[in-house]
Amino acid sequence: MAHIIDGKAVAAQVTEKVTEAADALRASTGVQPGLAVVIVGEDPASKVYVANKGRTARACGFLSVEHTLPEDTDQAALLGLIEELNTDPAIHGILVQLPLPAQIDAGAVIQAIAPEKDVDGFHFINVGKLSTGETETAFVPCTPAGSMVLLQTVMERDLSGRNAVVIGRSNIVGKPMFNLLLAANATVTVAHSRTADLPALCRTADIVVAAVGRPQMVKGDWIRPGATVIDVGMNRIPAPERGEGKTRLVGDVDFEAAEKVAAAITPVPGGVGPMTIAMLMANACVAAHRAAGRTPPRF
Numbered sequence: 591m592a593h594i595i596d597g598k599a600v601a602a603q604v605t606e607k608v609t610e611a612a613d614a615l616r617a618s619t620g621v622q623p624g625l626a627v628v629i630v631g632e633d634p635a636s637k638v639y640v641a642n643k644g645r646t647a648r649a650c651g652f653l654s655v656e657h658t659l660p661e662d663t664d665q666a667a668l669l670g671l672i673e674e675l676n677t678d679p680a681i682h683g684i685l686v687q688l689p690l691p692a693q694i695d696a697g698a699v700i701q702a703i704a705p706e707k708d709v710d711g712f713h714f715i716n717v718g719k720l721s722t723g724e725t726e727t728a729f730v731p732c733t734p735a736g737s738m739v740l741l742q743t744v745m746e747r748d749l750s751g752r753n754a755v756v757i758g759r760s761n762i763v764g765k766p767m768f769n770l771l772l773a774a775n776a777t778v779t780v781a782h783s784r785t786a787d788l789p790a791l792c793r794t795a796d797i798v799v800a801a802v803g804r805p806q807m808v809k810g811d812w813i814r815p816g817a818t819v820i821d822v823g824m825n826r827i828p829a830p831e832r833g834e835g836k837t838r839l840v841g842d843v844d845f846e847a848a849e850k851v852a853a854a855i856t857p858v859p860g861g862v863g864p865m866t867i868a869m870l871m872a873n874a875c876v877a878a879h880r881a882a883g884r885t886p887p888r889f
């Protein structure tokens with residue numbers, strides 16, 4: 591039976607450090623970290639995440655500002671709001687909740703965010719810094735950053751020379767995860783929908799990171815005995831056993847089968863999800879330190 595990595599507990603440790611750092615920054619400089627979250631439309635899942643982020647930001651002692659814009663908001667209006675937030679000295683971090691409605695060019699919106707306030711790490715400047723090894727000044731996307739922290743709780747500095755397979759090549763998870771694992775001296779393969787014999791490839795992995803968005807796709811017999819499994823998936827599936835019309839959250843990994851084989855595995859919920867929010871707080875706290883001319887702590 592695998593060790594189950596407690597993402598909630600690790601996230602609480604991170605937000606506690608962030609809270610202390612935010613207090614100290616405020617005491618020494620008067621600067622209170624400020625995080626703005628922008629949401630367009632009324633997608634219920636998005637609203638839950640955004641509420642979660644606001645609650646955590648306030649618990650860390652941040653100023654937390656939420657902007658909810660109507661579903662039919664146009665590009666110019668959204669860019670106008672971003673420009674306001676870019677120049678607002680009380681705001682150090684800006685997150686525009688994805689996905690955005692079809693009439694909006696999400697890429698253009700992301701590039702309009704000032705790189706020094708881009709706490710999602712999606713701006714070209716931050717992507718380029720991560721991929722060229724400028725990790726001191728890059729903002730690293732929150733889900734991959736949190737996944738690395740969880741990996742390090744079980745593997746410490748031991749990623750060097752390990753085989754890692756990242757399933758999924760998104761800009762948000764797969765590609766930054768590749769860069770972080772590579773920077774930690776792992777040998778990294780990025781698999782995707784066209785990969786030949788994914789089960790066999792996975793069996794070569796000491797570390798599997800599943801980020802495809804397909805419920806329970808990664809089977810137990812894909813996992814090499816003793817491997818570490820990071821499940822980034824977050825899929826809602828019907829759960830008739832819980833009652834008519836009920837759903838439950840599952841990852842991209844068949845958890846029950848994989849945990850019998852793996853050495854360590856993250857659960858869903860309670861794994862990567864809480865870490866994503868914790869790393870967002872860490873990034874916003876770093877942004878506030880830089881704005882105040884202080885060296886940011888490491889989280």
Ligand SMILES: Nc1nc(=O)c2c([nH]1)NC[C@@H]1CN(c3ccc(C(=O)N[C@@H](CCC(=O)O)C(=O)O)cc3)C=[N+]21
Nearest residue numbers: 639685686687688689710859860861862863864866867
């Ligand atoms: N610009 C942008 N940045 C994001 O970081 C971003 C985004 N857009 N759009 C949506 C996704 C999704 N996301 C989650 C964060 C935390 C949980 C989380 O806390 N999950 C809990 C459970 C939540 C539940 O029960 O529904 C857990 O896994 O334990 C989930 C999902 C951030 N995202």
Ligand SMILES: [Mg+2]
Nearest residue numbers: 860861862863
């Ligand atoms: Mg989770």
